Each structure stands twice: as structure tokens, then as C-alpha cells.
Amino acid sequence: MKRTVQESGVSHQRRAVIERDAVQALIDALGAEGYAVIGPRRRDGAIVYDPLTDAADLPWGWIDEQEGGRYRLHRDDRGAAFGHVVGPQSWKKYLYPPRQTLWTGRREGGGFTVETPQGPPPRYAFLGVRGCELAAIAVQDRVFGVVRHDGRSVGQQQYTDSGYAARRAAAFIVAVNCGRAAGTCFCDSIGTGPQAGPGYDLCLTELIGDGRHEFLVEAGSDRGAVLLDRLPARHAEGADLEAAAAVTEAARAGMGRRMEPDVAGLLARNLEHPRWDEVAGRCLSCANCTMVCPTCFCTTVEDTTDLTGDHVERWRRWDSCFTVDFSYIHGGSIRQGGASRYRQWMTHKLSSWYEQFGTSGCTGCGRCITWCPVGIDITEEARAIRASEGGASDGAD
Amino acid sequence: MVQIEGLGRLLAEHPFFRDMPDDVREIVVGCCANAHYRPGEFLFKEGGPADHFYLIRQGEVAVEVHAPGRSEGVVVENIGEGEIIGWSWLVPPYRWTFDARAADQVRAITIDAACLRRKIEGNHELGYELYKRFIPVMGRRISESRLRIVELTTEPGE
Amino acid sequence: MDGVFLNPDPAAVDPMVPRPFRIERRLREVDGCFTLHLKAVDGRPLPYKPGQFNMLYVFGVGEVAISISGDCRDLNTLVHTVREVGTVTRAMAKLKPGDCIGVRGPFGNPWPVEEAYGNDILFVTGTIGLAPLRPLVYEVLNRRDRFGKVVLCYGSRGTHDILYEPLLHQWRGRFDMQVHVTVHSAHAGYRGRVGSVANLVKIARFDPEQTTAYVCRSETMTRPAVQALHDRGVTSDRIYVTLERNMKCGVGFCGHCQMGGSFMCKDGPVYRYADIERIFTVREL
Numbered sequence: 001m002k003r004t005v006q007e008s009g010v011s012h013q014r015r016a017v018i019e020r021d022a023v024q025a026l027i028d029a030l031g032a033e034g035y036a037v038i039g040p041r042r043r044d045g046a047i048v049y050d051p052l053t054d055a056a057d058l059p060w061g062w063i064d065e066q067e068g069g070r071y072r073l074h075r076d077d078r079g080a081a082f083g084h085v086v087g088p089q090s091w092k093k094y095l096y097p098p099r100q101t102l103w104t105g106r107r108e109g110g111g112f113t114v115e116t117p118q119g120p121p122p123r124y125a126f127l128g129v130r131g132c133e134l135a136a137i138a139v140q141d142r143v144f145g146v147v148r149h150d151g152r153s154v155g156q157q158q159y160t161d162s163g164y165a166a167r168r169a170a171a172f173i174v175a176v177n178c179g180r181a182a183g184t185c186f187c188d189s190i191g192t193g194p195q196a197g198p199g200y201d202l203c204l205t206e207l208i209g210d211g212r213h214e215f216l217v218e219a220g221s222d223r224g225a226v227l228l229d230r231l232p233a234r235h236a237e238g239a240d241l242e243a244a245a246a247v248t249e250a251a252r253a254g255m256g257r258r259m260e261p262d263v264a265g266l267l268a269r270n271l272e273h274p275r276w277d278e279v280a281g282r283c284l285s286c287a288n289c290t291m292v293c294p295t296c297f298c299t300t301v302e303d304t305t306d307l308t309g310d311h312v313e314r315w316r317r318w319d320s321c322f323t324v325d326f327s328y329i330h331g332g333s334i335r336q337g338g339a340s341r342y343r344q345w346m347t348h349k350l351s352s353w354y355e356q357f358g359t360s361g362c363t364g365c366g367r368c369i370t371w372c373p374v375g376i377d378i379t380e381e382a383r384a385i386r387a388s389e390g391g392a393s394d395g396a397d
Numbered sequence: 398m399v400q401i402e403g404l405g406r407l408l409a410e411h412p413f414f415r416d417m418p419d420d421v422r423e424i425v426v427g428c429c430a431n432a433h434y435r436p437g438e439f440l441f442k443e444g445g446p447a448d449h450f451y452l453i454r455q456g457e458v459a460v461e462v463h464a465p466g467r468s469e470g471v472v473v474e475n476i477g478e479g480e481i482i483g484w485s486w487l488v489p490p491y492r493w494t495f496d497a498r499a500a501d502q503v504r505a506i507t508i509d510a511a512c513l514r515r516k517i518e519g520n521h522e523l524g525y526e527l528y529k530r531f532i533p534v535m536g537r538r539i540s541e542s543r544l545r546i547v548e549l550t551t552e553p554g555e
Numbered sequence: 556m557d558g559v560f561l562n563p564d565p566a567a568v569d570p571m572v573p574r575p576f577r578i579e580r581r582l583r584e585v586d587g588c589f590t591l592h593l594k595a596v597d598g599r600p601l602p603y604k605p606g607q608f609n610m611l612y613v614f615g616v617g618e619v620a621i622s623i624s625g626d627c628r629d630l631n632t633l634v635h636t637v638r639e640v641g642t643v644t645r646a647m648a649k650l651k652p653g654d655c656i657g658v659r660g661p662f663g664n665p666w667p668v669e670e671a672y673g674n675d676i677l678f679v680t681g682t683i684g685l686a687p688l689r690p691l692v693y694e695v696l697n698r699r700d701r702f703g704k705v706v707l708c709y710g711s712r713g714t715h716d717i718l719y720e721p722l723l724h725q726w727r728g729r730f731d732m733q734v735h736v737t738v739h740s741a742h743a744g745y746r747g748r749v750g751s752v753a754n755l756v757k758i759a760r761f762d763p764e765q766t767t768a769y770v771c772r773s774e775t776m777t778r779p780a781v782q783a784l785h786d787r788g789v790t791s792d793r794i795y796v797t798l799e800r801n802m803k804c805g806v807g808f809c810g811h812c813q814m815g816g817s818f819m820c821k822d823g824p825v826y827r828y829a830d831i832e833r834i835f836t837v838r839e840l
Binding site: 102103105107110111112113114116143144158159161162271272297298299300301303305309312316319321326327328329330334335336337339340343344347348351352353354355356 | 569570571572573574575577596614615616617618640641653654655657799800801803804806807808809810811813815816817818821834837838839840
């Protein structure tokens with residue numbers, strides 16, 4: 001039963017329009033397929049990604065105001081389910097959880113045995129994946145060796161993270177085209193949004209106005225098409241497509257920020273630059289940017305033992321290049337100063353990521369700007385370095 | 398005279414003097430002598446008058462410090478064929494700061510420091526040509542010594 | 556899609572899971588160093604190439620990256636020379652023959668050997684740097700007729716901490732290998748050289764135009780070693796160096812060992828110097 005959707009392969013209707021109320025039908029259809037539906041909910045003053053069973057759990061009528069170091073939710077009359085943009089969490093919370101058991105070990109005789117966690121991976125349906133987030137998942141697909149890429153050296157990851165690969169392969173993705181940009185958004189200049197790119201099973205565009213509240217639903221995969229077929233829907237007209245285009249256009253027009261073009265080369269030739277010291281004067285090394293970043297993947301391991309010392313567990317947990325001991329080797333840490341740690345993060349994200357994975361590590365979601373307690377802005381840092389080269393960019397072209 | 402011609406040839410063959418203009422090098426020949434040291438024999442001792450410097454033609458010389466309470470000195474560097482040893486003769490008060498001892502059979506040309514200092518005073522071009530050769534040697538040895546300090550500080554050992 | 560999903564093979568070895576190996580022998584090396592000879596408990600050997608490393612795990616204590624120091628043609632015995640510097644290596648030092656440790660690996664980019672065919676070979680190393688280099692020396696000697704001169708330049712602090720001293724003597728006795736050993740200081744009457752490794756590079760006999768050099772020193776001492784090679788006319792494209800970062804996962808997932816665009820655990824620890832020259836001198840990178 002669980003496999004029927006993936007295996008059907010029949011050609012289906014690729015586009016349709018559903019009513020506001022049919023979102024419940026979508027959640028139910030996903031649940032019927034055995035997916036645990038995860039989507040945006042309002043909790044603790046923010047939009048977070050939590051399990052959903054009821055369409056009413058979606059943050060209808062809530063939008064987010066975001067600026068450097070600032071995030072607030074407000075009521076909005078339009079009543080959109082996806083009027084907010086992105087919050088502090090990203091889907092890596094589910095695809096690459098903050099804490100994972102790698103294995104457990106038991107002392108036996110003169111030696112020991114090791115066991116890895118068994119069992120099928122969770123089957124998640126992600127509801128409300130934005131263009132920048134879809135791009136971020138595609139980036140992590142490269143990082144964890146599930147998608148080939150043309151990054152340098154060995155050309156791709158030699159190994160595949162089996163846990164990520166299993167969760168990823170099982171995940172059903174319902175994307176959403178953004179109709180609004182936050183003040184910290186810059187996906188347009190990175191090329192990842194506001195329209196969701198390839199990689200989704202279904203993609204929603206929320207159409208509100210003239211008394212209607214509907215969703216244009218587009219299928220991006222066979223299993224998406226099969227699911228769409230089960231929803232109460234009407235045929236998508238040309239006018240619906242135009243309305244949808246206007247939605248993303250509005251988001252594009254409201255884009256709060258933009259990234260410098262050719263930033264990879266810019267940073268690569270400015271590894272020694274006074275700006276690194278300048279930003280280090282503001283950076284608190286709190287690691288927030290790495291925690292909220294949807295592509296940051298660094299982890300460390302922790303070994304725990306029970307009181308007898310005969311049972312051990314190895315845990316993997318998210319780590320951050322902003323900690324001093326991140327680069328510790330016997331004798332001391334490589335990156336002692338805040339300047340070198342900020343440089344590591346920013347150049348990795350925007351420059352050396354290309355060498356490693358053949359793509360940018362930044363998808364323009366703006367979380368690192370919003371959640372930085374002092375509002376350090378990665379786009380502004382890039383602009384400052386560009387300006388020092390005499391090629392100042394006014395941000396208008 | 399045969400002796401001098403022989404020394405002139407040896408001087409010209411030694412890497413330290415090899416590329417010096419012939420006419421300048423000829424001035425030095427008069428201050429030179431041949432020397433031979435048996436293993437264990439001192440070329441000079443710390444605190445003694447720096448009245449010579451040495452072009453090593455064959456064998457190895459150990460630069461040592463005497464360590465009271467130890468039966469033997471501590472070797473800190475050895476200097477071999479084609480190299481020179483001794484630059485305290487250039488710097489007042491012209492006293493050696495280390496011991497130098499033959500590690501095996503050593504053949505060298507010794508150059509009389511007083512003789513050479515006198516000639517340099519009378520011929521600054523000679524002085525220039527000599528300093529041009531001494532300073533890189535001194536620089537290299539200082540820099541190597543510093544690197545060894547770095548190594549002792551940064552690389553594992555006992 | 557610009558790529559395809561790779562189906563993880565469920566039967567494939569999980570690179571994150573250590574395999575138990577039993578300690579067959581434990582050798583005392585110079586002070587603070589010991590060598591373990593290991594055998595897989597399941598009998599399955601662990602093939603590797605010179606320059607690669609393993610993650611060694613002490614049960615209940617933790618894991619550490621250690622280069623392999625044996626002869627890669629001897630698949631029955633895995634050899635690691637370890638220096639006691641941290642919690643894990645100190646716990647490892649207390650293990651005895653018969654005890655087990657966990658091994659993950661091999662990881663990392665090995666020293667290239669075939670590329671040096673026809674060339675003179677120059678090894679430049681010091682103190683415990685000889686340990687990661689030893690598999691390569693063995694391999695070069697295994698294929699001795701492929702190379703011109705083979706020269707080893709090694710330096711240590713004193714006469715008491717020359718790693719693998721009997722082996723160095725043995726190599727020195729070969730007619731087809733130059734072995735130069737230097738120490739920082741020695742007792743009077745010491746018959747060997749006293750001075751820097753850079754000095755050894757200066758006196759070694761090889762053809763700089765056709766030499767491949769392998770440098771295995773601390774990062775700080777790699778710079779002067781490379782300088783000495785440049786002074787002799789060996790160009791950066793024929794110099795290989797090893798570097799060290801905080802290798803934790805070994806497979807490029809955890810991010811700790813990055814230097815610029817490379818993950819030292821899989822793109823290194825061996826690098827062609829020409830490839831990293833630009834970023835090598837950037838501090839705290």
C-alpha cells in the first residue's frame with residue numbers, strides 16, 4: 001500500500017486548483033499514504049516546523065516581520081496559510097536531526113560488539129518547503145553523498161550518509177511559492193526563489209483576492225501527480241497561472257536584500273582583508289547563524305557510557321565552526337580568533353562550497369541575518385569587501 | 398712561492414671564494430695556511446682569541462659548548478666540507494663564542510684574522526667582497542637556529 | 556535534476572562504525588611513542604595505501620585519527636605508531652596485547668607513487684613524522700627499480716628520540732638508498748650530523764630537475780622544508796606534503812578538518828604543494 005504512489009508512473013494531470021479547505025484533503029491524503037506530515041505552526045512566537053494533522057494548525061493569517069537581529073509575527077487580514085516566509089528552523093531538523101545515535105557498543109570478553117540503529121526510516125511529508133529550502137535540501141543531498149556533483153577532488157562524496165539518504169528518499173515534498181519576501185530575504189539574487197525550483201513532488205501557490213482563497217497545485221513527480229489526482233480540484237485556467245505568476249512576482253519585488261554577484265571569487269581573493277577583523281568586533285561567536293542555516297552540516301560526536309562502563313553510545317550532534325574547539329588539534333585550535341571563524345563560515349558558505357560541492361552553500365533564505373543577535377548581514381559583509389576593491393555596487397543593478 | 402700557488406688554487410676551489418674576482422682573492426692568499434686536524438682535536442675554544450677563520454676542505458667540524466658536570470661537550474651543529482667556520486674574528490672583541498672540534502680527519506685552510514683585517518682596512522673592495530659572502534652564511538645560520546627553536550617548541554619530542 | 560540519487564547499499568560497510576581489532580604486539584618506541592600491531596577480530600584485512608589513516612577507538616574513551624605506519628603489502632597486520640598526547644592516546648598506551656580497539660578506515664588521499672616513476676625520490680621528515688611516511692618508504696623500496704636515487708632526510712631533537720632507529724640503520728646499509736639523519740644537539744663525539752633538516756636537503760645528492768619530494772613534518776616546519784626544496788630547484792608541482800586538522804568523521808561529513816575548499820580527511824592529508832600553495836600561508840584558515 002505504501003509503495004503504490006511511487007510505483008504507479010502513470011501520466012496524470014500536472015496542474016490543478018484546489019480550494020482553501022482542500023488543504024485538509026491534502027494532509028489527509030498524505031497521512032493515508034503513511035506520511036507523517038510536517039508543516040509550519042505558530043509556537044513560542046515563531047513559525048516552526050512541527051507535525052500537523054489538522055489544516056487548522058497552519059498559521060493562517062500570520063506573517064513575519066524580519067530584519068537584521070529581529071523577528072516578529074503579526075496578524076494579517078489576507079488570512080494566508082503561507083503568508084509568512086521562513087522561521088528559525090529548517091527541514092534539516094528532520095533530514096539530519098540535531099542529535100542522532102550512530103551506534104551502541106557493548107563490552108564482551110576481551111573485546112566489544114557494535115550495533116547500529118535498525119528499522120525503517122521515518123516517512124515525512126514536508127508541507128510548505130520554500131524555494132530557498134528546496135535548494136538547501138538539494139545542497140545537503142550533495143553534502144551527504146546522495147546526489148552526484150562536479151565538485152573538485154574526488155568529484156563527489158566517496159561515502160553516503162545512510163541515515164540522511166534513507167530519510168531523504170522517503171520524504172514527500174510539498175513546496176510553496178512565496179508570495180511575500182521578508183526584509184532579510186535574498187533568494188532572487190542567489191537564484192533559488194521565490195519560485196520553488198525542481199525537486200518537489202507538489203508545489204502550491206496560494207491565490208488570494210477577489211473573494212477567492214485557492215491554491216494552484218503543480219505536480220513535479222509521478223507520486224505528486226497521483227496524489228494531486230485524489231484531491232478535490234478544478235482545472236487550472238490560464239488566469240490561474242497568471243495569478244500565480246503575479247504572486248511570485250510580488251515576492252521578487254519585495255525582496256529585502258541581494259547578494260553581490262560573483263561573490264565566490266570575490267571572497268577567494270580576499271582571504272586577508274581588514275573587514276574580517278571589523279566583523280569580528282561585532283560577532284559574538286554565538287553560532288546562531290550555523291544553527292539556523294539550512295545547509296550548515298557540521299557535527300561532532302559524543303561518547304556516553306553507563307556506570308558499569310560496559311555499554312557505550314556514540315551520538316552525533318550539530319556543531320558549529322564558531323566554537324573555538326571546533327578546529328582543535330593537539331596543542332591548540334587552528335582558528336583562534338573570531339575573525340578567522342567568521343571568515344571560515346562566510347567563505348565556506350559563499351566560496352569554498354563551490355570547490356567542495358559544485359554549488360553555493362547559501363540559498364538566500366536570510367535566516368543568518370534575522371537570527372544574528374547583533375544583526376550581522378552576510379550580504380552587507382560581501383558588499384563591504386566588494387566596495388574595498390573599488391567596484392562598489394549600489395544594489396540597484 | 399709554490400706553496401702560495403698551491404694555496405691560491407685551493408682557495409679558488411673552495412665554494413666560499415670560488416666566484417670572487419681573481420685579483421681580490423689573490424690578496425687573501427698571503428694570509429692563508431694549510432691545516433690538518435685529527436679527530437677530537439680543537440680548532441678553537443670558547444673565549445679564546447678569534448685570530449683565524451677556517452675553510453673546511455674535507456671532514457666535519459663539531460660546534461660545541463662545554464657543559465660543566467657532563468663528561469662531554471654538547472654538539473649544537475656540525476659544519477662540513479665546502480663550508481666555513483668562524484666569524485667572531487670580524488666582530489670585536491674578536492673572541493670565540495663556541496668550541497670547534499674536529500669530528501673526524503679535517504683538512505682546512507686557515508686564514509689569519511689579523512692579517513686579513515689589516516688588508517681589509519687597506520682595501521675596502523676586499524672587505525665588501527668578504528662581507529658579501531659572510532653575511533649570507535651568518536644569516537642562514539641564524540635563521541636555521543631559529544627554525545630549530547621553532548621545531549623544539551612545536552614538534553613532539555621526548 | 557542535475558544528479559541522480561545514489562542508492563545506499565545496505566550491505567555496504569558503514570564508515571562511521573568501528574570494527575574491533577585485537578592488539579597482537581605492542582612495541583615501545585622513543586619516549587611517549589608506541590607501536591601497535593593489530594589484527595581484525597573478524598579476520599577481514601583492511602587494505603590501505605601509504606599515507607592513509609584510520610580512526611582508532613578506545614572503548615568508552617573516544618576516537619582519534621592516526622596514520623598507518625606499516626607495510627601495505629602485509630595485509631595481515633595493521634601497524635600504527637602512536638604518540639601519547641591526549642585522553643584517547645594516553646588510554647591507548649595502557650592497552651596490552653590481547654586487548655581490543657576499534658578501527659574505522661582507511662581514510663584519506665594517499666601519497667602518489669606511480670607519478671614519481673623514473674624520478675629521484677626525496678623524503679623529508681622529522682621526529683614522529685617518519686611514522687606516516689614509513690609505508691611510502693616501504694612501497695618505494697618494494698618498487699625500487701622504478702626510481703632513480705632514493706634519499707631520506709630525517710631530523711630529531713637528540714640522539715635518544717630517533718624514531719625507528721634500527722630501521723634507519725638498516726636502510727642506511729643499503730647501497731641503493733641515502734639516509735641522512737640529523738639531530739639538534741648531541742654529546743661530543745657523536746658520529747652523526749648535528750643541525751637542521753634543511754641542511755640535509757642542502758647536502759643530499761639528487762637531481763632537482765627530476766625529483767619527487769615527500770615532506771612529512773608539522774605544518775610549521777613544512778614551510779622551511781618546502782623552502783629548502785625550492786632553493787635546490789625542486790618545483791611545487793613535484794613536492795607532496797601532509798597536513799593535519801581535526802579529523803573526526805573521516806568521510807567529509809563533519810566539517811571539522813576543512814582548510815579552504817578541502818576536507819583534509821578525504822582531499823588530504825596528502826597534498827601536492829602546488830595545489831595548496833595559495834592558501835597554505837593564509838593564517839588560521
